[in-house]
Amino acid sequence: MNSYEFVTSPEVAAALKAGKPVVALESTIISHGLPRPSNLEVAREVEDIVRKHGATPATIAILDGKVCIGLTDDQLVAIANRDDIAKASSRDLAIIAATGKSAATTVAATAHLAVLAGIHIFATGGLGGVHRGANESFDESADLTALSDLDITVVCAGVKSILDVGATLERLETLAIGLLGYKTTHFPGFYLTDSGYTIEHQVDSAAEIAAIIGARKSLKTDVHALIVANPVAKEMDRTRHDAILKSGLDAAAKSGIVGKAVTPFLLEHFHTASEGESLKVNIEIIKSNSALAADIAVAVAK
Ligand code: PSU
Ligand code: MN
Numbered sequence: 008m009n010s011y012e013f014v015t016s017p018e019v020a021a022a023l024k025a026g027k028p029v030v031a032l033e034s035t036i037i038s039h040g041l042p043r044p045s046n047l048e049v050a051r052e053v054e055d056i057v058r059k060h061g062a063t064p065a066t067i068a069i070l071d072g073k074v075c076i077g078l079t080d081d082q083l084v085a086i087a088n089r090d091d092i093a094k095a096s097s098r099d100l101a102i103i104a105a106t107g108k109s110a111a112t113t114v115a116a117t118a119h120l121a122v123l124a125g126i127h128i129f130a131t132g133g134l135g136g137v138h139r140g141a142n143e144s145f146d147e148s149a150d151l152t153a154l155s156d157l158d159i160t161v162v163c164a165g166v167k168s169i170l171d172v173g174a175t176l177e178r179l180e181t182l183a184i185g186l187l188g189y190k191t192t193h194f195p196g197f198y199l200t201d202s203g204y205t206i207e208h209q210v211d212s213a214a215e216i217a218a219i220i221g222a223r224k225s226l227k228t229d230v231h232a233l234i235v236a237n238p239v240a241k242e243m244d245r246t247r248h249d250a251i252l253k254s255g256l257d258a259a260a261k262s263g264i265v266g267k268a269v270t271p272f273l274l275e276h277f278h279t280a281s282e283g284e285s286l287k288v289n290i291e292i293i294k295s296n297s298a299l300a301a302d303i304a305v306a307v308a309k
């Protein structure tokens with residue numbers, strides 16, 4: 008017997024039933040990645056962008072033990088403003104749900120729940136990956152292992168520049184996670200359009216991506232995720248970026264920040280130290296990824 012509820016919103020349920028395009032959106036960005044009050048504005052705007060591009064948005068989170076696929080505006084407000092919203096990765100889902108708690112879901116957890124609900128296209132900002140110094144800390148995001156096991160296409164601006172990008176790319180290869188550059192062969196570094204690493208395969212349209220998704224199905228490689236790396240249009244000032252990254256990593260080490268607190272700490276450090284420049288870029292990233300994800304979902308539904 009289920010001791011919790013799994014609720015697909017009426018809007019999302021209707022779209023799925025009719026075979027209409029749906030895009031999953033994560034909630035950790037809202038509660039732990041962006042500061043108030045822009046987090047709520049962005050959460051709403053991103054849903055509108057998905058709708059304008061012809062798809063239905065399904066923001067995913069757990070509220071008071073209820074697993075929600077698609078949120079009402081009140082629920083978006085709760086995720087953005089409540090202080091008791093945990094950050095849940097896949098391993099936390101059942102615990103949060105069964106104990107009646109609330110959590111925003113990471114890429115790993117969102118992708119898991121999306122697939123469970125029948126959604127296979129997902130937009131986020133930047134994926135988690137292998138952290139710098141992971142050879143000692145073993146800090147590698149569960150995003151990677153989760154995506155190695157899920158049939159989902161994730162649009163992101165590469166992996167966060169706070170990570171060890173080279174090591175993350177090696178892990179993506181090992182885990183058989185597909186990688187496409189959208190209109191580029193340069194692997195984007197989140198705030199930066201080019202992380203310095205190359206992508207083998209470039210695609211130039213949503214239709215091309217939809218064709219690849221179709222081929223994945225027949226070749227049965229759709230048991231692993233596909234990543235579409237979409238560089239932001241205007242990157243952060245590089246010199247500033249590198250200086251802030253360095254001071255952020257130093258501050259995290261000094262304050263003994265570990266585990267799931269690392270990423271929110273570094274993002275917050277960026278937003279404060281860059282006086283909002285990184286925040287602006289982060290918001291652009293999420294918006295443009297959501298638009299592309301919706302275009303892909305529309306192309307797949309055709
Ligand atoms: N992209 C953003 N902001 C974020 C994240 C992604 O623009 O806050 C979140 C995602 O939820 C991702 C998480 O899964 O950061 C990675 O956290 P960790 O490194 O602890 O796995
Ligand atoms: Mn981690």
